Amino acid sequence: MGAAAPRVFVSHLAGVAVFDPNGDPVGRVRDLVAMLGLSGRPPRILGLVVEVVSRRRIFLPMTRVTGVESGQVITTGVVNMRRFEQRPTETLVLGELLDRRVTLVESGEEATVLDVAVAQLPARRDWEIDKVFVRRGKAPALRGRWPGGGRRSGEALTVEWSAVTGFSLEEQGQGAENLLATFEQLRPADLANVLHHLSAKRRAEVAAALDDDRLADVLEELPDDDQVEILGKLQEERAADVLEAMDPDDAADLLSELPEEDKERLLALMRPREAADVRRLLSYEERTAGGLMTTEPIVLLPDATVADALARVRNRDLSPALAAQVYVCRAPDETPTGKYLGIVHFQRLLRDPPFTLVSSLVDSDLRPLPPDTALPEVTSYLAAYNMVAAPVVDAGGSLLGAVTVDDVLDHLLPDDWRERELHGAVVPDLPEVADGR
Structure with a gap:
């Protein structure tokens, strides 16, 4: 490291890109590994925890780091792609x-x-x-x-x-404000990756420090076991608030993993309207359109205009799949709605004047899905019509919700796909490389 930069604060290293000598990206720094001594001497930094493109976390020895400058880390030599496993004598700095x-x-x-x-x-x-x-x-x-x-x-x-x-002492109730500040800009899926790799104790402390909306977004990206563990360590009132902040279909999936007594207790603590949506989703078989759908698509009345529709589509909290089309129904406009009339695709909204009524743009040729439609049929429907979302309508013609392509993919992938994703793609073990640990 050059004389102009004698030291680096670790918060400035979080998320920094790592490059090889040719300038090709290796990954991003997610933590530093230190060995705390009992002699009072400053701890030695053994290496960096680097998240590579596949989201696998690997160990990069500090002896391979040739430079830390201009917001980047330069490494040399062969990178061992074996998954990082923290040893009992090691401490994660961040x-x-x-x-x-x-x-x-x-x-x-x-x-x-x-x-x-x-x-x-x-x-x-x-x-x-x-x-x-x-x-x-x-x-x-x-x-x-x-x-x-x-x-x-x-x-x-x-x-x-x-x-x-006091660094070597076991601490209960450790805060998480400064740790979270280093990862403030991470997407929910990436922050979920951070939480997954923390100890159970730190995972609970970080979850407690997140606000309800942020924690809800992160929970949706975690494996089932992590979700249940974190929810179980929250106070019940807070757990109910977080469930309310989650998408209803994700909240229903999480509650379905809990014992019946715990599930009913949390549902009773939720606001009646949110609890009703979740209960309705829980009443359907898991791998059906009703079990997969979200109950919060964009619903408009026939007299709404293109301007009204685009204003709803602009909501940053909507997923791209839900924002791809709006559903036109007679009153009431909350699911289950009045009579379902059809959908209007986002591209059509961009082609017509703002004052145009959405009822004049409705695509009524696409048949909606009954709630008991099996997963293979839902998949075929989306593929056949090149759709990213599909309406789910009951026998009385009321819109119940919409199935999005991301919900379908969740159920087409192996049950442990989130676990695999958080650990990165499976690669063969490599020959042992000396890492200085």
Whole structure:
């Protein structure tokens, strides 16, 4: 590492791209692996946890890192693609050190770790943690210094590693604010990957720190076992709030994994309207159109205009599949609706004037699906008509919901596909490569 950049704070490394000597991308940094010593010496950084294109997490020894500069990491040599497995003597810097409560040796005060800095030792490729950025006191994190710059509770300061103790102690109730700040821009699927690879203790702490909407989005991307584990560690009222924030079909899938008593207790805590949608989905067989559908498609009344439709389509919370078309129905316009009239595709909305009534643009040639339509028939329907979503209508002609292609794919893939995806594609074990661990 050059003299102009003697150290790097680890929060600045989260998500940084890793390149080989030819400039080809290897992956992105997701964590650093350290070995905490008992002698009080600064911990040695063993390597980086790098997420490669297949979403597999691999270990990159620090001896292979030739540069950390301009927001990128340069590596050399052969990269071992074996999946990273944390050893008992190893500590994940981002996942386990940030937000820890430690003690300042000089004053005996408690402090919270906001960040740590790593530095390369002179004339070597070895790296170590040499600085710790902490905030004094037990109070919630405060911004900036106290007036006058006094050394009071809430002050943030950078100290030597040897100036703090407590990293090796088991801690209950560790916060997650600073860890989450390093991954703030991640998509839900990528943040789910981060959670999946944390310990069960840290996973619960991070989940507790996420707001309901963000946690709901992340839960939808996790394997069933992780979903059940996280939900089970939330207070029941909070668990019900998170279920309400999830898409109804995903909430129904999660609740179906729980014992009947737990499922009913959580449904009773949910708002009646959201609970009714989920109960309706739970009443259908899992691998049918009714069991796959979402109950929240875009529904418009016949007198709505193209401008009204486009305003609804612009909702950033909608998935691309749900935003691809709107469903025109007679009142009421919440599922189950009044009589289903047909769909209007997004492209058609772009071709007509804003004042045009959607009822004049309805495509009524496509037959809707009954709720008991089996999964293979749903798949064939989407493929035959090049659709990304299909209406589900009951025998009385009311729209119940819509099946989207992503819901169909979830059930066509192997049951453990999320687990496989979070670990990356299966590749043969490679010959053991010395990694310095």
